[in-house]
Amino acid sequence: MLLLNPTSVSFDAAAWPDATAIAIDRKAQRSVIHWTDFGPYAVFADVPEQAVAITITRQVLRDDLAAPVPGQSGILEFFTSPTASDAARKRLTAVAVVAAVTHDLSRTKGALRTITLIAISPDGAADPITIEDADSAPAP
């Protein structure tokens, strides 16, 4: 999931302005795959353990001594819409833990901060990412 128009990004009640993009990646942390005595092809595959990673890219416009630190936990919230307008606006939330904070400095792009978070499910079965219509969600 790639979100190019995130707005009102906040984490652990702190605003993260100037977010330029958010990517939500899902990968198999552990997969099971089985073959049988019938032939060379797998007959069963499942992914019982998944990891959901959220990567947020922010433009950093000034000195910032309050960057998040790995291990920090909180509720990540942001809004997005396909055209950066109020049409079909969605609110996404997740309990997340910061996994990495890195910076990319260049003359052309300025300072970019990339924050990687691991999304946490409330019970292990529910999807850690909650998506709802922004109209039905509390105002940012």
Next chain:
Amino acid sequence: MASTFKNLGLFNSGPHRFALKPQGLSVIPAWHLNPGAPGTAILGPLELAVVVTGRLVAASEAALWTLRDAITAQLTNPPQVGTLIDHHGRQWTNMSFILFAEDDRTDRARAVSIAYTATFLRFLNP
């Protein structure tokens, strides 16, 4: 074709494979039996052992327990011999179901499943 033990399709809910444990003679160093004796002593033939490894697959937790219970119900003491038949019709007669070892976790994803190893033995002296 489906595999069976005593005409029961215990493992057919999911993929599984058959393998034989080593066959031949059981030997030990002779000094184990007679201190100071050189060489190797023959104890006799190894018992035939067939190992089934696979995964039980069900649509729900309860359905998986039904599969597991059906298998463990065949672990009797004393064991009751039966014929084990693999996917290709190979038959091993007079086999005893002696061990069912599950993997360390039940996997709950699209399906509820668990990996296992089931061991069957043909006792030399039943």
